Amino acid sequence: MKRSDVVGGAVDWTAQARELDMADPLAEFAERFVAADPDVIYLNGNSLGRLPLGAVARLREVVEQEWGRGLVGSWSRWITQPQMVGDLVGRLVGAAQGQVLVCDSTSVNLYKLASAALAARPGRPVLLTDAGNFPTDRYVLESVARAAGGRLVLLDTIDDVSAAVDEQVAVVSLSLVSYLTGALADMRELTQVSHAAGALVLWDLSHAVGAVSVELDALDVDLAVGCTYKYLNAGPGSPAFLYVRRALQAGLQQPIWGWFGQRDQFAMGAHYDPAPDLRRFLAGSPDVLGLAAVAVGAEMVLEAGIDRVQEKGRRLGDFLITLADAWLAPLGFGLASPRAATQRGMHVSLRHPSARPIAQAVIERGRVIVDFRMPDLIRFGLSPLTTSFGDVCAALESVRDVVASGMDEATPVGLTADR
């Protein structure tokens, strides 16, 4: 902090944010996104990332040239896109080629992989997760357990995994970054303890991919899934990805027997005979437009470098927490996220008994978009390619002003649900 940032004994946080932005090596990336209203501060990229200008151009090309002009002939290029774009995403999560597919939704991919993993561990009826895992993960795992006559065990917290994983457990399925608190799980440790007990691990990387450095191959992870509409900016409902460690591919059978997983797809054979490799985890026709957008987002993060992205995200989070300590703790806010940057993903959550009306009032002022999570959390999504330190400063100022002026008390509740 420079002396000029201390005005009359108080720190000038706005000046400090400006300096941090000027020193930010990723600052120019923000200009590569659509900013329909440049005054809006968008801290919800952990739910739906902003629209890259590159995606607008690429989608137009795919629509007008590949679809419009090329028509059905373009399938020769499209048909391998789940693998091609999968390899791009794989580079972001430490996966060598041929282990990542971009296809279907996270929920469907989770179903495919959890079912296959449970079937691969006969005599072990239990799927293990924690009660704080994202709802779709808990629901899907419950349905997998029920369909196979198994059982889902919900632990109170992820910290209970080591004590709970035993010879009954087939699959341990966890989120790397908590959607509630942004806490980053210890992938190395939890993968090791699961393997030591003979279980397979299935990680949900939805809040990590494109934001946090992940090393799936190096940590010997078995299976993973994740979405692409947060830090890969691929748009609402864009296709998700799945990872299957190469050594496991031929031995796992997923339950959705579609023709895209068939060994000889166009022989139109009488019975399902799965491809020997990763392709067996496909089901039906890929979302070609969505895949094009995923490629744009993944290329942009690769260009920025995942280490630099993570580093900036950590600094943004540290800055936010510093401001929250200074401005919001005296107003009754508590930190729900880990204080240590190395233990966080890219969003920071603050706790307040009136979190819901406060978030609502902040959004209704029209400048800052954050979100509320049950029961008492306000989440601040920090997207390193699009969020500036100035954004963080202005957002916290807005929260402070709303609470200090009592605006939150008069505001009706009723935020829309999202993720």
Ligand SMILES: Cc1ncc(COP(=O)(O)O)c(C=O)c1O
């Ligand atoms: C951890 C996690 N898993 C899964 C999902 C969503 O899955 P789907 O893409 O199937 O809607 C989300 C959505 O935010 C999520 O945060």
